[in-house]
Amino acid sequence: MEETYVMVKPDGVQRGLVGEIISRIERRGFKIVALRMNFIDEDTAKEHYAEHKEKPFFDSLIAYVTSGPSVSMIVQGKNAISIMRTINGATNPVDASPGTIRGDFAIETGRNIVHASDSQEAARREISIHFGEKESVDYRKIDEVCLYE
Numbered sequence: 001m002e003e004t005y006v007m008v009k010p011d012g013v014q015r016g017l018v019g020e021i022i023s024r025i026e027r028r029g030f031k032i033v034a035l036r037m038n039f040i041d042e043d044t045a046k047e048h049y050a051e052h053k054e055k056p057f058f059d060s061l062i063a064y065v066t067s068g069p070s071v072s073m074i075v076q077g078k079n080a081i082s083i084m085r086t087i088n089g090a091t092n093p094v095d096a097s098p099g100t101i102r103g104d105f106a107i108e109t110g111r112n113i114v115h116a117s118d119s120q121e122a123a124r125r126e127i128s129i130h131f132g133e134k135e136s137v138d139y140r141k142i143d144e145v146c147l148y149e
């Protein structure tokens with residue numbers, strides 16, 4: 001089963017959307033196998049967003065994701081990477097469809113509430129940045145027989 005890294009960013013936490021977001025992930029059928037709230041420190045934030053280090057918004061992005069506690073998750077399920085990106089919606093909320101998290105709750109790219117890995121390589125990298133090997137929980141969910149052929 002595929003795994004992806006999902007973060008409720010500090011604006012999502014401050015706006016009281018953690019439950020709403022977790023609920024959408026669970027209702028879709030995904031299994032959360034790791035879950036933690038913490039302050040992401042500056043070095044971790046810079047490592048996570050390393051691909052953007054030359055971008056003009058990099059400093060404000062790092063300030064934003066370190067500005068308050070965020071919630072980190074490992075989400076597991078078939079096609080979890082691409083489906084979680086669809087659940088989140090377009091990076092710029094102007095382009096995000098209603099029914100997506102960003103389309104329902106966000107206005108600006110720099111305050112877009114959620115993160116989800118965009119490829120298998122990114123998922124592996126981000127999971128290893130934010131979680132230790134023993135932090136993921138191995139268990140079966142009873143709804144798997146209904147979700148998968």
Ligand code: IDP
Binds near residue numbers: 061091111112115116
């Ligand atoms: P993603 O989060 O949808 O994968 P990326 O292009 O990887 O989108 O950008 C990472 C994050 O950087 C975005 O979610 C957003 O918070 C921030 N970001 C991207 N582009 C801009 C911008 O033009 N202005 C401000 N923040 C931006």
